Amino acid sequence: MPDGLAHLAPGEYLRLSVTDDGSGMTPAVLARVTEPFFTTKPKGKGTGLGLAMARGFAEQSGGALAIESAPGRGTTVSLWLPLAGGAAESAHATExxxxxxxxxxxxxxxxxxxxxxxxxxxxxxxxxxxxHVAEAPDGRSALDLLEGGLCPDVLVTDLAMPGGMDGLTLVREARRLRPGLPAVLITGHTGDAIRSELEEAAGSGPFALLRKPARAEAIAAHVAAFIENR
Incomplete structure (x- = not known):
């Protein structure tokens, strides 16, 4: 049985498979290929999110994503989805x-x-x-939510964003409205370039800095830790 199918509940599934005859993947790459932001492509040629999103969609639907690959043998990606109203869907709901x-x-x-x-x-x-997740595409939109009464337990923000407000400015303004709000900042910049701003953010409330590419699981772990210690 391919990796990724062991947790499937008994029942009927639809399987969609795509196979190529490319160079295939090594075991090390195959083990990480569905991790968010993981990619073997050159910088600027891919986000590393395609298979991660496909896996997330499959698992949230009660199914799974399975990948079989080996060097020189190509790759097969299979999407397993439970049939509507089938036993698998009922078993998944019961679980x-x-x-x-x-x-x-x-x-x-x-x-x-x-x-x-x-x-x-x-x-x-x-x-x-x-x-519970509230989303905003930029700093100004996030502040509008906060000014409108949103009371998050944690702020998670990218550093570089359009609209004239970067992540550090957002953290500063958010804490003006919600003093001590824990914040997770995700950045591709080096600490030396923004050292003083980072020190300010760390000194005004719980703060975590994650370097890109940051795994979604790592972000979630920091959020859970902040909430448990609130």
Whole structure:
């Protein structure tokens, strides 16, 4: 059985497969290929989000994404989706209903990123952790939500965004409205370039800095830690 199918509930599924005759993947690449932001393409040629989003869609639908590949043998990607009203769907719903929920880990997150595909992957990871996620495409929109009464437990924001307000400015303005608001800042810049601003952010409330490419799971882990310690 290909990796990724072991957790499927018994039932009927539709399988969609795409096969190529390319160079294939090594075991090391295959093990990471569905991680958000992981890519073997040159810089600027890919986001590393395609397979991560496909896997997220499949699993949220009660299915799975399976990949079989080896060097020199090409690659087959299979999407398994439960048939509507089938036994697999019922079994999946029963499992979800019976699974214990850790209410202490739940919280409200304001997620800010101007890239819709990146934001979608991070939002899905946070929602999978039981968090309520409000999204904004830029700093100004995020502030509008806060000024309108939104009370998040954690702010997650990219550093470089359009619209004249970067992530550090957003953290500063958000804490003016919500003092001590925990913040997770995601950046591709080096710390030396923005050292004083980072020190200010770290000194005015709980703060975490993640370098790109940041895994969605790592972001979710920081959010959960902030919420558990609130």
């Amino acid at each position: 979800e209903a019976a699974a214990p929920v850790d209410d202490t880990a739940r919280g409200a997150v304001l997620l800010v990123d101007d890239e819709p595909s990146v934001r979608a992957v991070m939002a899905a990871a946070l929602a999978d952790g039981g968090h």
